[in-house]
Amino acid sequence: MFYFSNNKIKQNYLSRIADKLDLFSGRNAGILAVVLKSFQVGGAGYSESVRKRNELCIQLWPAGSKHMASVFSGSEFEVLVALLGKEWAEKFKKIWDRSHDYIYPTGYDRRSFRTKLIETLYLSNSIFKLDAMIDLVANDFSYESYFKQKDNPFVNNPVLPDLLALEIDEGNELVQKWLQDIVYGDNNTGLITHAMIKGLLMSNSSEAHKWVGDLLLAAKLQEGLRQAIVECMDEGSREGFVYLLKLILDHNLARFSSVARALDVWTGLGISAQKPAVLNKCLETAYRCLTEDAFADECINGNDSLLIYMGLWSKAFGEVASTESILKHLLAQAEKYKRMVALFFLRQIKFPLFQHRLAAPLLEDSDKEVKCWVLGNLFPDANRTFLRPELRNGLAKYKTEKVIGSPKELFLKLKNMLDHLQSKELIFHESIFPWCRISTSSDDIIVKMLISITLDDEVTAEKCYFHPTTSDSSSVVGEHPTPW
């Protein structure tokens, strides 16, 4: 859903706040100034807006920060009051603080993973919500106009699901009544929207979950409605997800393509074109793993790749950091498929540093197919555009990563792969699962090599690679420990 919140009313609103900047001092003044800079239109291009957002992230998340709740707490709360007014600031602070109850990845490539131990993963999306919240307040948002006015400007606002969920949890009867009327069709003017479904699922109210459940079962030929529900199931609360998953299993809803497709969004398995028996096995395992911890352990310790994967998925569903020890154990196993399942799963985590750190040691694996899976986990959020000087900031985090060894070592290991790559492209069909395919090319490896040397000022590509046969460079090139 496209959402662009830089309307004129919002910009005027921000300008009025900017006039009050002098009333603040110290850290609060710093935060407010960066917030305004980030959200005010400056005719800046994409990279400039990314730079401003990064600046805001750094300002809000000083070194050593651990919890989202510590941001805008204490006297910093005054910044939120200045931006949103007291009433909305209080609501937004609650939304901000409970962000870790939901999944941290966003967009169509998201997976159903949560974390309370690495809360920095929620920062960027929460800032996005703050932007949307300012937009609501600037445009005089009220629930009455949202529910009753046709074509109101708030419909696609991305913070609305959070707000609706909060109101339900805090017992706002009017909001609940409006939502119930819309779901059960007693309200002729209100239309159910994506935000409402998501809001109901994000709440902790089992009654609200039931409303969505009833809607799901009543969808019949309305595949679009079914799709809207199942595709935001994962973005809601854990209880809401488990409740709907049970409904899906009890009513065999996996026969609908929207459910199969949503399963792919939740898990990243790419399984939607498989036979119903495979889909059902996957859904049943997901449900059992989420409801019986012992079963999840049993799956992880078993020897069925799909069950191992779903076991890992269910652990990350609650706490992604809890998978670290399990992944390390799997990556050290002699069975190739176990190492590959772990690497496949790692690719879904959407936590680049974590992926890179766990996968990098396997660059020296004896198996080519395993190495292909490793490559996708190295610098997973970086591509060749990161080599441009103005975008290199995005690589800074990898410089602090001690566990992976020096950039030079990484470069040499990658180079070793490239030297032993017998064709331009290496493809493995039916890798791990019959429907999976993994490939790598000399291009992919070279990009990773170039990224690794940008992290080290002492090593240059020319020195390391372009004269590999000269005696001078042999000491830099080193031994080739395993053939690629």
Place this chain on the structure above:
Amino acid sequence: MKVYVSVKQAGKRKDYITKKELVLAGAPPCLRELLSEIVQFNVTEYNNKADGSWILKYLSAEETENQAKTGKVSFDVLKNPQKVDEVEAIETAIQAFEDGIYRVFIGDNEVSSLEEKLSLKEGDLLTFIRFTMLAGRMG
């Protein structure tokens, strides 16, 4: 008992099947029985076709002409040797009815439930209307 079957599709002007003659073993008491019998009949026909050996290995001029009218001239050979499972096919048909993928009319009256008693008479017209899933996402 002889009845006629028409199949229409919502949104299409031309019928998919028009008044095809169908001979039922008896008068089915309810829609579930009727659907089962029709599916059974079709499955048997399909499976027999898979079994059938070629007697004439060419198409006569008349056949070619007739088939040309339908838009496709072929030997009507089934390339997939797998036979259809009758029980599974019946289950699918019943499930599709429950999901509202198609609706059934006898004459002008809709039969809305699987257990509804039928009073099928000789020469009745059965109409099946196929519906399409509404797949657009919502706002």
